[in-house]
Amino acid sequence: MNAEQNKPTRREETAGLIEYSTENLVPFGPIHPALKEPEYFKLILEGERIVEVIPRIGYVHRGLEKAAEMRPWVQNMYMFERTCGICSFVHSLCYGQAVEGLTMFQVPRRAKYIRLIIAELERIHSHLLWVGLMGHWAGFETLFMWVWSDREIVLDLVEAISGNRVHKSMNAFCGVRRDMPEGMEDRIIERMKHMTDRAHYYRQIIDTEETMLARTENVGNKVDQETAQKLCAVGPMARYVGLRHDVRLTDPYAAYDEVPFDIVTRNEGDVRALLRLRLDEIVVSANMISYAVEHLPEGPIRVKIPPVIPAGEHSSHCEAPRGEIFYYVRSGGGRIPERVKSRQPTLANIPIALELLKGQTLADVPVVLTAIDPCFGCMDRMSFLDTDTNRQWTWSGEQLRLYGIKHYFPERFKK
Amino acid sequence: MSETLLARITTFAAESNTKAVPLRKGETLVEVDQANIKIFISHLLNDLALRHLATITGLDLGQNLGITYHFIQGQETIHVRTSVPKTNPAALSIVDLIPGAILYEMEIHDMFGVTFTGNPWINRKLLLPDDWPADLPPPLLKTSKPAEIRKRLGLETAQK
Numbered sequence: 361m362n363a364e365q366n367k368p369t370r371r372e373e374t375a376g377l378i379e380y381s382t383e384n385l386v387p388f389g390p391i392h393p394a395l396k397e398p399e400y401f402k403l404i405l406e407g408e409r410i411v412e413v414i415p416r417i418g419y420v421h422r423g424l425e426k427a428a429e430m431r432p433w434v435q436n437m438y439m440f441e442r443t444c445g446i447c448s449f450v451h452s453l454c455y456g457q458a459v460e461g462l463t464m465f466q467v468p469r470r471a472k473y474i475r476l477i478i479a480e481l482e483r484i485h486s487h488l489l490w491v492g493l494m495g496h497w498a499g500f501e502t503l504f505m506w507v508w509s510d511r512e513i514v515l516d517l518v519e520a521i522s523g524n525r526v527h528k529s530m531n532a533f534c535g536v537r538r539d540m541p542e543g544m545e546d547r548i549i550e551r552m553k554h555m556t557d558r559a560h561y562y563r564q565i566i567d568t569e570e571t572m573l574a575r576t577e578n579v580g581n582k583v584d585q586e587t588a589q590k591l592c593a594v595g596p597m598a599r600y601v602g603l604r605h606d607v608r609l610t611d612p613y614a615a616y617d618e619v620p621f622d623i624v625t626r627n628e629g630d631v632r633a634l635l636r637l638r639l640d641e642i643v644v645s646a647n648m649i650s651y652a653v654e655h656l657p658e659g660p661i662r663v664k665i666p667p668v669i670p671a672g673e674h675s676s677h678c679e680a681p682r683g684e685i686f687y688y689v690r691s692g693g694g695r696i697p698e699r700v701k702s703r704q705p706t707l708a709n710i711p712i713a714l715e716l717l718k719g720q721t722l723a724d725v726p727v728v729l730t731a732i733d734p735c736f737g738c739m740d741r742m743s744f745l746d747t748d749t750n751r752q753w754t755w756s757g758e759q760l761r762l763y764g765i766k767h768y769f770p771e772r773f774k775k
Numbered sequence: 776m777s778e779t780l781l782a783r784i785t786t787f788a789a790e791s792n793t794k795a796v797p798l799r800k801g802e803t804l805v806e807v808d809q810a811n812i813k814i815f816i817s818h819l820l821n822d823l824a825l826r827h828l829a830t831i832t833g834l835d836l837g838q839n840l841g842i843t844y845h846f847i848q849g850q851e852t853i854h855v856r857t858s859v860p861k862t863n864p865a866a867l868s869i870v871d872l873i874p875g876a877i878l879y880e881m882e883i884h885d886m887f888g889v890t891f892t893g894n895p896w897i898n899r900k901l902l903l904p905d906d907w908p909a910d911l912p913p914p915l916l917k918t919s920k921p922a923e924i925r926k927r928l929g930l931e932t933a934q935k
Contacts, residue, residue, distance in 0.1 A: 415878075418885075418902030425886075426915055461799065589826045592875030605827070611801075611850045673798065675845060675852055677829060686829045686845065703830035703879075711875050 386722065399710075401729075408721045413714040417707070428700040433459055433669055434533065440687075440702060441527055446486045449478050450680040452531040455702070457613060458676035458687040460534055462669050470659045471535040472615040473652050477548075478522065478530055479614065479678075480645040480652075484555060485514040486681035487638045487645075490730075491562060494635060497726040498575035499765035503565065510558050513551050520544065535662025540653075548653050552646040559642040566635045574768050576632040580716045580728050583629060591711040595683020596641075597732055600634050602627040607679040619655075621648050631731045667695050680705055706732075723767035726760060780851055783823060791815060804854045812857045813867050819846060820872060825853060831879040833887040835917045840864055840887055859889060868893035888913035 386403040402414040424443065428436045437459075441452040453475060460467065467475075488511040495503030515525045522528040522538060530536050566572050588601045598605035606623040608616045624640040626633040671693035677686045683705030690699040713732040720728055766773050781795075781803060788795040788805050791814070796804045807815045819825040825846045834841035839858040846853040859866050868891035870877050880891040881901040891897050900907070903914070911927055912919045 414896075414899075416899075416901070418900070418904075421902045423914065423921070426921065429917075430921075590874050592828050592873065611847075673804075673854075675802065675829075675854070677847060677852075684829065688830075688832050688843070688845065690834070699832075699834055701830070701832040707878060707882075708830070708875070710878060 403717070403722070403725065405722060408723075410717050410720050410722070410725070413717050415710050415714065417710070425700055425702065428697055430696065432667060432695050433697060434667065436697065436700065437531060437533070438529060440700075441529060441531070443702065443704065445526055446489060447482055447680045447682065448526060449482050449528050449530060450678050450685060451702070452529075453479060453614070454676050454678040454680075454685050454687045455689070455700070456531050456533055457678070458674050458689045459669060461674040461676060462672050462689070462691055463534070463665055465534045465663050465665050467534050468660045468663060469615070469657045470539075471661045473618075473656050474536045474540060474661065475531070475614040476616060476619060477540075477649055477652050478518070478528060478536075480649050481514055481518050481521075482528075483645050483681045484642050484649075485511055485518070487642050488514065490638060491635065493730055494576075494631075494727070495572075497730050497761060497764070498571060499761070499769070500569070500571045500575075503562070503572070507562065510555070513555065517548060517551060520547075532662055533665050535660070537662070539661050540656065545653050545656075549650045552650045555646045556643050559639050559646070563636065563639045566632065566639065571769070572632075572635075575724075575727055575764075576635060577630060579631045579720070579724050580629075580731060581718045581720060583712060583715055587715065588712060591715060592708050593683075593712040594705050594708045595679065595681075596634060596637055597683060597709045597712050599623065599625045600627075600637050601629055605684075607677050607684050611677065613676075613678060615652065619648050619651050631727060634731050668693070669695075669697075682706060683709060721767070723764040726764055780823065780848070784819075784853060787815075787818060787822075798854075801850045802852045802854070804856060806856050806858075809857050809859055809866060812855070813869060813872065815855065816844065816869055817872055819853070819855070824848075828873050828876055828879075831876060831883060833883040833889065833915065835887070835915070840889055842866055842883065842889065844869075864889040866891050868897070870894050886913055886915040888916075 384405040384407075386405060387400070400416040400419070402416070403410055404412040404414075424439065427439065431439065437452050437455055440455045441448045443451045488507050492504040492507035492511070495501065495507065518528060519525050521540060521544070522530045530538060566576070583601055585601050585603055588598055588603060593601075593603075594605065602625050604610075604623065604625060607613070608621070609623050621644055624637050624644060626637050628636075669691045671691050673688070673690040675686065675688040677684050679685075685705055686701075686703040688699075688701040689697055692698045709732050713729065716728055716732065717725065781797070784803060784805065785795045788807075791807065791811055793805060793807055793811075796806075798804050805815075825848050827847050829845040829847045829852075832841075832843040832845065834843060834856075836858060839860055841856055841858045844855040846855065857866070864887070866889050868876075868880055870880065870891075870893060877894060877896060878901060880894045881896055881899065883889050884891065884894075884897055885900060885902045908927065911924065914924060
């Protein structure tokens with residue numbers, strides 16, 4: 361090997377291979393067309409086990425916080441709704457609540473109920489999407505197909521109420537833009553009953569089916585409550601270790617103080633606990649929607665507010681499907697905000713995800729990373745370098761998925 | 776519960792020569808000197824059991840850069856604000872107290888240029904691109920104009 365070849369290439373340098381030359385490094389990500397959030401993880405392996413993970417995010421950072429400082433208050437609401445393609449409504453809800461706190465106006469009671477119905481429909485749809493993806497990465501494609509067909513029921517309801525499947529654009533300051541269509545009550549209640557049955561059925565599958573048991577039981581590094589709290593975990597990632605962390609319960613917004621419900625917590629501490637937790641939450645959400653539809657109060661749905669927001673600062677937090685989201689707004693008393701800060705649940709959950717991966721095998725990486733629900737799937741281009749033999753190869757996400765399935769069920773690949 | 780929490784924070788703020796200002800129901804703002812920030816936060820963690828740090832917000836306050844730590848417990852939000860001068864934006868890291876703060880500090884480093892002493896990953900980029908020019912001002916400062924940044928990065932044609 362001559363000197364020219366020994367010189368590290370730019371690609372190796374950016375991958376951090378120089379830093380960790382004695383261990384194997386698997387760069388993970390970052391771009392995948394099907395993703396909302398490309399993320400890049402440097403996985404440092406010793407043999408088959410992961411010893412350290414280094415995150416690098418920001419590939420789709422569009423500078424929304426800077427853009428918000430140049431747009432009127434109302435435009436920002438619909439801009440922040442575009443933050444996520446799954447939990448879009450809750451962003452506009454949380455930003456709206458933060459701004460409403462600066463004004464003197466109150467949200468009408470009917471609007472609060474409609475907000476709750478949309479937010480819970482969104483939670484069911486997000487959780488179902490995630491359960492389907494777990495089935496896909498675990499090698500149980502039938503579950504993926506079934507769950508995503510059930511997700512269509514929720515999307516149809518959302519479309520019937522708001523006119524859109526994904527970006528509902530339902531929120532306005534101090535109210536909602538559209539009323540509930542008339543004669544929808546029976547349909548929603550019947551669909552929610554069906555959804556509850558399906559969630560119970562999937563729950564049974566998770567607990568008994570061989571593929572799901574092998575891929576999820578005792579998978580994922582166990583994290584105790586103390587660690588989860590120190591790492592500022594939110595949402596399901598806090599509840600699955602037994603912490604009662606749920607904004608809907610601890611600081612009720614919208615109509616959550618009027619609708620009876622209880623949050624779900626688990627304490628097994630593996631990936632299967634997350635599956636059980638999210639499926640149980642679907643049942644809780646379905647019951648809440650049925651109750652809210654039956655008890656929907658009469659009255660106005662919106663109060664018009666002036667475009668100038670009084671000076672001051674305010675923060676608001678809401679429970680998105682993935683956990684707590686947080687908005688901070690600061691007004692100088694004009695038509696344009698001085699500062700808007702938004703923090704999404706995935707950013708808060710990345711430190712605990714890194715902890716969850718430690719000590720796991722490369723074959724479990726797709727399942728464990730999907731388990732935190734980070735909108736993650738950016739595995740379509742992974743390159744591997746074995747530093748002992750200097751052998752380098754590239755796997756697509758599909759190849760990694762097959763590797764994981766083969767690791768657990770080698771007999772399926774024997775002819 | 777919330778009454779006592781507020782009372783205890785007010786007492787402790789008075790002891791550290793600062794003031795707890797109630798913004799509205801359930802929200803309190805405490806301004807703390809940069810030198811005392813770690814003592815104050817460790818007190819919040821250990822004595823008041825305020826465990827959940829929602830996030831850290833950077834603010835452009837003109838001469839200074841504000842760093843606000845948002846602690847949430849139940850229906851109470853405590854904003855702890857400290858400020859560093861723009862000419863020397865160096866702050867103390869709280870990663871040893873709250874390990875979950877590591878990414879939030881990296882975010883403020885990228886967006887406002889504040890260096891947190893004690894954060895092991897502070898020199899890594901989190902959000903900005905790898906080839907972000909070192910002499911460009913941090914993007915979220917009020918003096919940074921998007922048009923200038925676009926021009927500098929050779930993106931002005933993309934805007935049209």
